[in-house]
Amino acid sequence: MHRTGALYGQFKTLEQQKDTATLGMWIFLVTEVMFFGGIMLAYTINRHTYFHAFAMGSNTLSLGLGGFNTVVLLASSFTMAMAVWSAQTSKKGLITLFLSLTIFLGFVFFGVKYVEYAQKFHHHLVPGKTFDIFYCVRNPAKCSDIDAADMAKEKEEIEAAVQADPDLNAHAQLYYSAYFGMTGLHALHMVIGAGLLFWLLKESVAGRFNAEWNNPVDIVGLYWHFVDIVWIYLFPLLYLIDRHK
Amino acid sequence: MSEHEHTEHIVSPGMYLAIITTLLILTGLTVGAAFVNLGRFNIAVALLIATVKATLVVLIFMHAKYAPERTKLVIIAGIFWLALLLFMTLSDYASRVDYRGVRYPMTQIISHTLGNRG
Numbered sequence: 001m002h003r004t005g006a007l008y009g010q011f012k013t014l015e016q017q018k019d020t021a022t023l024g025m026w027i028f029l030v031t032e033v034m035f036f037g038g039i040m041l042a043y044t045i046n047r048h049t050y051f052h053a054f055a056m057g058s059n060t061l062s063l064g065l066g067g068f069n070t071v072v073l074l075a076s077s078f079t080m081a082m083a084v085w086s087a088q089t090s091k092k093g094l095i096t097l098f099l100s101l102t103i104f105l106g107f108v109f110f111g112v113k114y115v116e117y118a119q120k121f122h123h124h125l126v127p128g129k130t131f132d133i134f135y136c137v138r139n140p141a142k143c144s145d146i147d148a149a150d151m152a153k154e155k156e157e158i159e160a161a162v163q164a165d166p167d168l169n170a171h172a173q174l175y176y177s178a179y180f181g182m183t184g185l186h187a188l189h190m191v192i193g194a195g196l197l198f199w200l201l202k203e204s205v206a207g208r209f210n211a212e213w214n215n216p217v218d219i220v221g222l223y224w225h226f227v228d229i230v231w232i233y234l235f236p237l238l239y240l241i242d243r244h245k
Numbered sequence: 246m247s248e249h250e251h252t253e254h255i256v257s258p259g260m261y262l263a264i265i266t267t268l269l270i271l272t273g274l275t276v277g278a279a280f281v282n283l284g285r286f287n288i289a290v291a292l293l294i295a296t297v298k299a300t301l302v303v304l305i306f307m308h309a310k311y312a313p314e315r316t317k318l319v320i321i322a323g324i325f326w327l328a329l330l331l332f333m334t335l336s337d338y339a340s341r342v343d344y345r346g347v348r349y350p351m352t353q354i355i356s357h358t359l360g361n362r363g
Binding site: 018033034063067070077082088089228233236 | 253255256257258261262264265268269272275276279280281282283287291292294295298299302303305306307308312313315316319320322323324326327330331334335338
């Protein structure tokens with residue numbers, strides 16, 4: 001296979017080369033849509049069947065942290081789009097800058113996610129043997145990170161939910177399984193994305209990307225934006241159930 | 246395919262900035278809407294806003310708007326397959342009666358939701 005400049009031998013034009021790469025990536029992304037779609041389907045059926053447990057679970061998530069992470073991830077999609085633009089216009093310094101910003105925002109997301117997960121472990125809200133939806137309400141001293149007003153509200157909500165669903169402790173685990181499963185798989189995709197971004201960063205520092213050759217930036221960009229779209233759906237599905245009470 | 250080379254469509258930074266601003270406003274809107282009691286329409290509004298956001302990301306950030314027709318076809322086929330997955334499975338759950346003649350709980354919950362929250 002010979003290569004003339006940025007053009008590989010099997011292609012006639014750079015445009016054809018780019019279209020081929022893009023088409024292949026989109027076919028992969030369609031399989032990802034089906035992958036996350038199946039999980040969201042399982043979520044939907046459980047949410048309808050055990051609505052009280054899901055609403056209860058959703059209200060224990062921090063809207064502040066979730067909302068902040070949504071903004072961070074959207075911003076990282078913007079910086080990724082700008083990295084693609086920098087590559088298309090051969091602005092080599094800017095490619096490195098925007099790739100670095102995208103990686104930085106990705107790590108801010110991981111940091112916030114760590115804080116959220118750690119909180120759920122402390123509050124005994126991880127499905128399994130030690131799961132106890134009543135833990136904080138019964139041991140308020142051990143959940144000192146929840147302020148008094150929120151604690152009173154949570155107590156009221158749990159009592160109302162138990163009235164409607166006597167098996168709340170079992171059904172709430174379905175919500176947290178969905179929460180950890182979906183956000184965990186999303187985070188795994190981000191880890192892979194961050195790895196790819198580090199590789200792009202190395203290549204960009206070496207000055208490999210320009211208006212003729214920027215397929216890797218474009219393709220990783222498609223992947224990163226897809227992961228952003230998954231979060232666009234996860235945020236309202238997991239954080240915003242029945243918030244209006 | 247034509248022999249002559251087309252120049253690639255480059256989306257301007259101004260356009261990206263307009264899209265990210267819209268996405269952030271829509272995020273605020275979806276949080277605001279969650280605190281208003283719309284009954285069973287809360288989830289519909291949330292999914293509608295999410296879909297508008299996803300569409301903007303696909304069309305502009307992912308350049309689908311400027312992609313060749315065959316790439317667009319793949320994207321539309323993907324959405325169609327997802328719709329099949331969701332629609333066929335959910336219609337089964339919503340209408341299934343088991344061997345005892347008992348409806349799946351989801352049906353009851355939906356009628357409960359319509360009755361008390363709609």
